[in-house]
Amino acid sequence: MSQFKDQTLLVTGASGHFGRIAVEELLARGATKVIAGTRDPAKLGELEAKGVEIRKLDFDDAGSLGAAFAGVDRVLIISTDGIGKRVAQQTAAVSAAKAAGVKHIVYTSAPAARPNADAGLGVEHFWTEVAIANSGLDFTILRDHMYAENNLADAAHVVASGQLFGLIGDRGTAYVTRADAARTAAGALLTAEGKSIDDVTGPAAITNVERAALYSKITGKPVTSIALPPADLKAGMVAAGLPEGFAGALVAFQVDAVLGFHGVVTDIVERYSGRKPQALESFLTENRTALGA
Numbered sequence: 001m002s003q004f005k006d007q008t009l010l011v012t013g014a015s016g017h018f019g020r021i022a023v024e025e026l027l028a029r030g031a032t033k034v035i036a037g038t039r040d041p042a043k044l045g046e047l048e049a050k051g052v053e054i055r056k057l058d059f060d061d062a063g064s065l066g067a068a069f070a071g072v073d074r075v076l077i078i079s080t081d082g083i084g085k086r087v088a089q090q091t092a093a094v095s096a097a098k099a100a101g102v103k104h105i106v107y108t109s110a111p112a113a114r115p116n117a118d119a120g121l122g123v124e125h126f127w128t129e130v131a132i133a134n135s136g137l138d139f140t141i142l143r144d145h146m147y148a149e150n151n152l153a154d155a156a157h158v159v160a161s162g163q164l165f166g167l168i169g170d171r172g173t174a175y176v177t178r179a180d181a182a183r184t185a186a187g188a189l190l191t192a193e194g195k196s197i198d199d200v201t202g203p204a205a206i207t208n209v210e211r212a213a214l215y216s217k218i219t220g221k222p223v224t225s226i227a228l229p230p231a232d233l234k235a236g237m238v239a240a241g242l243p244e245g246f247a248g249a250l251v252a253f254q255v256d257a258v259l260g261f262h263g264v265v266t267d268i269v270e271r272y273s274g275r276k277p278q279a280l281e282s283f284l285t286e287n288r289t290a291l292g293a
């Protein structure tokens with residue numbers, strides 16, 4: 001199954017939450033030549049102790065890219081958190097991969113990545129996908145759906161207030177845990193061939209009504225889903241203190257959920273990680289303290 005385990009595998013952004021899990025998974029699945037790229041090599045001493053080669057890698061630093069990609073057969077490019085800079089950052093990484101003779105790129109994209117202005121953060125992912133396709137290299141574009149972890153940011157507030165605000169017409173979101181998505185990416189780096197774009201999802205599309213019911217079930221407190229038009233939802237977020245741009249991006253995700261883009265359910269997690277994706281209920285129950293339970 002892991003036919004590329006003896007090739008030289010690079011993970012970019014390896015000190016992030018996703019990157020660390022992906023590197024650990026590569027080791028657990030028997031990869032023998034793993035390179036962890038990061039802006040701050042000092043953070044990855046514990047991976048070095050496990051036999052991982054640590055390389056300085058910063059997409060903003062063109063001078064770091066040639067040495068970071070040298071000798072690499074396959075790379076997992078983890079999308080950065082540099083919103084607004086990501087097309088330039090990630091396109092630089094793709095060019096460096098091609099120049100170094102990399103054969104296969106795995107990339108963490110987003111559902112329904114497209115160039116349209118309504119796509120929110122998906123626009124940067126779309127243009128990165130285009131750069132990868134235009135490179136001529138083989139690729140596995142993994143469109144990671146919403147992390148289950150995203151719910152934890154405001155879960156305690158939602159439960160305490162008893163109100164979960166969302167959009168009218170919500171069709172659901174197939175939340176996937178970051179760990180499942182990272183293990184999937186590692187599996188693709190170890191096994192994928194050819195060119196493909198896959199949605200990486202949890203086991204079911206969960207609507208806001210269903211999510212509110214899960215919060216109630218887990219905490220024992222009543223939580224009601226309240227459905228609003230997009231402009232009202234955004235105004236509420238801004239009034240609650242979120243920056244305008246961030247509120248706009250969050251509402252764009254929810255509009256995509258109304259359109260149905262986030263309700264897709266696939267078997268990609270199981271195909272590449274070898275295990276079934278964790279259900280949202282199980283994840284929230286494990287993290288019940290973040291719900292204030």
Ligand SMILES: NC(=O)c1ccc[n+]([C@@H]2O[C@H](COP(=O)([O-])OP(=O)(O)OC[C@H]3O[C@@H](n4cnc5c(N)ncnc54)[C@H](OP(=O)(O)O)[C@@H]3O)[C@@H](O)[C@H]2O)c1
Binds near residue numbers: 018060080089
């Ligand atoms: N699907 C979702 O719901 C969802 C939610 C949040 C984020 N995301 C995406 O998934 C990615 C990984 O998530 P995470 O939770 O692991 O995020 P995180 O812990 O905040 O990590 C941020 C990542 O960005 C990398 N990075 C930042 N600037 C970089 C640069 N100049 N060059 C190379 N890498 C750079 C970091 O690498 P080093 O620090 O090691 O250099 C790190 O891997 C995020 O960056 C974001 O694109 C998806």
